[in-house]
Amino acid sequence: MCATWRWWVPALALALVPLAWEPAAAGALAGTLTLKPAAKPKVPPRYYLGPYRSARGESADAAAFGEVVIYLQGETLNRKYPPPAQPLKMIQQGQQFVPRVLPVLAGTTVEFPNQDNFYHNVFSVAGGERFDLGRFGQGESAVQTFTKPAVVVIHCEIHADMKAYILVLDNPFFTQPDAGGRFQLAGVPAGAYTLRAWHPTQGEQSVPVVVPETGTAEVGLSL
Amino acid sequence: MKTRCWGIFLSVLIGSGPATGQPGPVRQFSGLSTLNLNLADQEALELNKLRRGDSPFSNLQLTLFGDVVFAPRLALFTQLLIDPSSRSYASLSTYLNAYLRYTVFSRPLADLHLQAGKLPTSFGVFGPRAYQDKNPLVGLPLMYHYFTSLRSNQLPADAADLLAHRGQGQTALGFTGFKGGGSSQLLAGLPVIYEPCWDFGGAAIGSLWRFEYLLALTQGTLSDPRAGPGDNNGGLQLAARLGLVPITGALLGLSLARGPYLDRSLTPFLPPGQELEDFHQQVVGADAEYSAGRFKLMGEAALNRWESPHIAEDLETRAFYLEGNYTLRSRLRFALRYSGLRFARIDDGAGGRATWDYDVDRWEGGLSYPLYEGVLGKLAWQRTRLDRPGAEGPAIWTLQLTSSF
Numbered sequence: 001m002c003a004t005w006r007w008w009v010p011a012l013a014l015a016l017v018p019l020a021w022e023p024a025a026a027g028a029l030a031g032t033l034t035l036k037p038a039a040k041p042k043v044p045p046r047y048y049l050g051p052y053r054s055a056r057g058e059s060a061d062a063a064a065f066g067e068v069v070i071y072l073q074g075e076t077l078n079r080k081y082p083p084p085a086q087p088l089k090m091i092q093q094g095q096q097f098v099p100r101v102l103p104v105l106a107g108t109t110v111e112f113p114n115q116d117n118f119y120h121n122v123f124s125v126a127g128g129e130r131f132d133l134g135r136f137g138q139g140e141s142a143v144q145t146f147t148k149p150a151v152v153v154i155h156c157e158i159h160a161d162m163k164a165y166i167l168v169l170d171n172p173f174f175t176q177p178d179a180g181g182r183f184q185l186a187g188v189p190a191g192a193y194t195l196r197a198w199h200p201t202q203g204e205q206s207v208p209v210v211v212p213e214t215g216t217a218e219v220g221l222s223l
Numbered sequence: 224m225k226t227r228c229w230g231i232f233l234s235v236l237i238g239s240g241p242a243t244g245q246p247g248p249v250r251q252f253s254g255l256s257t258l259n260l261n262l263a264d265q266e267a268l269e270l271n272k273l274r275r276g277d278s279p280f281s282n283l284q285l286t287l288f289g290d291v292v293f294a295p296r297l298a299l300f301t302q303l304l305i306d307p308s309s310r311s312y313a314s315l316s317t318y319l320n321a322y323l324r325y326t327v328f329s330r331p332l333a334d335l336h337l338q339a340g341k342l343p344t345s346f347g348v349f350g351p352r353a354y355q356d357k358n359p360l361v362g363l364p365l366m367y368h369y370f371t372s373l374r375s376n377q378l379p380a381d382a383a384d385l386l387a388h389r390g391q392g393q394t395a396l397g398f399t400g401f402k403g404g405g406s407s408q409l410l411a412g413l414p415v416i417y418e419p420c421w422d423f424g425g426a427a428i429g430s431l432w433r434f435e436y437l438l439a440l441t442q443g444t445l446s447d448p449r450a451g452p453g454d455n456n457g458g459l460q461l462a463a464r465l466g467l468v469p470i471t472g473a474l475l476g477l478s479l480a481r482g483p484y485l486d487r488s489l490t491p492f493l494p495p496g497q498e499l500e501d502f503h504q505q506v507v508g509a510d511a512e513y514s515a516g517r518f519k520l521m522g523e524a525a526l527n528r529w530e531s532p533h534i535a536e537d538l539e540t541r542a543f544y545l546e547g548n549y550t551l552r553s554r555l556r557f558a559l560r561y562s563g564l565r566f567a568r569i570d571d572g573a574g575g576r577a578t579w580d581y582d583v584d585r586w587e588g589g590l591s592y593p594l595y596e597g598v599l600g601k602l603a604w605q606r607t608r609l610d611r612p613g614a615e616g617p618a619i620w621t622l623q624l625t626s627s628f
Binding site: 043044046047048049117118119123125126130131132133134135136137138153 | 249251288290292298300302324326336338343350351428429468471472515516517519550551552553554593595596
């Protein structure tokens with residue numbers, strides 16, 4: 001009986017190690033995103049509504065790569081991650097939400113400061129978070145906490161052409177490409193995952209990836 | 224006519240230039256569909272009817288939008304309303320609106336745009352909120368659609384003739400006819416401002432610092448805009464608006480419009496030596512809006528005056544509305560609007576004085592709630608009351624669903 005006990009106790013202990021500990025080995029993913037030109041340039045508002053409700057000045061072209069979110073999904077990443085202690089910001093400036101696409105970890109609070117010298121409003125009815133933060137003027141802000149993974153579409157009811165997206169994700173392994181389309185995800189536990197690239201109007205693409213225990217795996221994505 | 228209008232609409236939007244995504248014009252199509260379920264007395268619904276036979280309470284409405292950006296500064300905006308409840312004789316041109324906008328400049332502190340074509344109402348601020356996805360209620364303020372008993376194509380012979388037809392403006396079919404001459408064509412009366420129909424002309428619109436401005440020249444008048452490109456008299460209407468944003472959240476505006484409103488079919492019935500262009504509609508209006516947090520309050524008032532050939536006194540009308548709404552965090556919105564028309568007293572020819580049409584009051588209230596992105600549900604109530612003996616002021620209860628796509 002004693003002999004039997006001696007061999008299976010260490011075996012059980014070894015088997016339980018991956019369940020109790022985060023794998024120490026963590027690799028990285030890096031790659032380049034290619035993005036097709038936007039299909040539809042902005043159409044001006046149908047009604048001219050004056051300085052109170054319409055922006056003056058030429059609107060800047062959207063930063064295309066800045067509107068892409070690259071994130072990982074995988075069963076081994078499914079756990080509770082603490083959200084950032086400080087709120088992230090989505091600024092209302094020049095009658096636009098800046099940034100227009102903001103990826104956040106579930107549980108994150110986002111602040112919406114108004115830097116324009118007229119009123120803005122922030123609301124959403126899509127993506128599992130229904131809220132209206134009212135109207136507020138320059139220098140004021142409102143906050144909202146995003147708890148559920150979803151694509152939350154943000155609007156301003158005063159300026160119908162203001163629209164932004166908050167991509168609420170369930171793990172912190174996400175990033176946005178730089179101006180050249182390069183991206184990197186570091187500190188990823190080794191393993192097999194799905195890497196997704198998402199853009200609000202150009203859709204989503206996913207590829208299977210394997211993150212090594214050390215070093216960087218290269219991957220290419222296109223939208 | 225219908226075939227020609229469809230041809231213009233389709234050729235502009237589809238037939239010219241390469242497809243979206245390639246160099247050339249950019250096209251954007253969208254739409255707004257509205258379903259109304261009304262619990263109402265027919266008389267109450269008649270008080271909302273428009274000239275075409277449709278109304279904001281029509282059971283089914285579809286508005287199609289086609290916008291084409293030819294160049295960064297040049298865009299064409301087109302919209303077509305489809306409403307099965309419209310009268311069969313209503314011309315398609317009354318449903319089709321289109322105008323070009325050229326942006327002369329657009330800088331951080333000033334901008335100027337030139338617009339030409341069939342233009343939105345060049346007065347006040349309600350026009351952009353007439354779409355059901357922007358209107359927190361279902362009906363329109365009285366000043367923007369209610370038909371008085373005065374006509375553009377028939378003349379009251381005198382004040383007594385006009386007074387005898389009070390309350391007959393809202394429906395052409397119920398009109399028994401003035402004795403002062405004119406066309407036999409069935410037309411509803413003249414509203415102070417007829418927002419559902421746009422007008423042909425040109426406009427300069429823009430802003431400078433905290434001011435916004437509009438200057439427009441159109442073929443018709445606010446009360447009788449021209450649905451088609453032809454004019455019904457030789458005169459033009461001049462309209463202007465100046466708005467000021469004094470503090471964040473507030474907007475103050477002044478509007479005025481003046482133009483001849485009588486139809487050329489009345490020329491033989493004018494007093495000797497006088498012409499159509501001698502008789503004007505003149506409207507002076509003020510608008511104000513203030514919002515803070517979840518609360519918004521807005522209102523407009525207008526003093527309208529028609530000159531009628533056989534009535535010594537000008538026919539004056541005071542029109543107004545006051546509207547407020549409050550939005551909860553869930554985006555459930557409560558809205559309330561009161562609108563009214565007050566008609567001036569004129570000499571009745573028998574030693575007395577009477578209002579030249581029946582005063583009208585309208586109360587509207589409602590809730591709106593976005594069910595999904597682009598889908599809005601409303602529950603609205605409206606009561607309109609004419610100041611005449613026996614007027615009960617029946618109510619309308621409406622359940623509305625609008626979907627923008």
